[in-house]
Amino acid sequence: MFHRIYRRPPLRAALLVLVLLGAAPGTVLGDDDLYQDLGGQKGVSAVVEAFLFRLADDARISHHFAETNVVRFRDKLVELLCELTGGPCSYSGDSMKLTHGGMGIDHADFNAVVENLIEAMSGLGIATGVQNRLLARLAPLHADIIER
Ligand code: HEM
Secondary structure: OOHHHHOOHHHHHHHHHHHHHHOOHHHHOOOOOHHHHOOHHHHHHHHHHHHHHHHHOOOOOHHHHOOOOHHHHHHHHHHHHHHHOOOOOOOOOOOHHHHHOOOOOOHHHHHHHHHHHHHHHHHOOOOHHHHHHHHHHHHHHHHHHOOO
């Protein structure tokens, strides 16, 4: 199921880090510089914006978002990434389990979302090391998002 991504070396490397750090999520706690390294609120918002454009164009997963309130999705995602990276925000959206439960999201869906995020960050010139630190913060969420 990963072959599509694994053929692409930079994505493969980032995903490997995601998987490895996902197995040991505690390893990166306390790294509060990440928000600054992403460019603060402006940088996080730019990542989310670029990510959403890519999601909308990705036929593998765009159907999941057909009924989604894009403004809320964007705002909540910015909040979540801000909080996860040590920024001055508190996530006020629904839990990952509540939000994604019942959507039947599988590993391929999750990888497609991550791939879009990586490409969005790469497009903005964000260094691979910074990207990987964000991916490591997101990895532990997969257990509440993937259902099959
Ligand atoms: C690390 C991975 C992911 C993160 C951090 C994430 C985060 C979020 C957040 C913060 C929201 C907004 C919650 C709210 O409105 O209160 C959301 C909504 C949503 N997510 Fe995800 N998500 C992830 C993966 C996925 C995947 C893999 C899919 C499916 C392909 C997906 C589909 C959706 C959809 C459809 C909504 C909108 C739900 C609605 O319309 O109410 N997400 N997600």
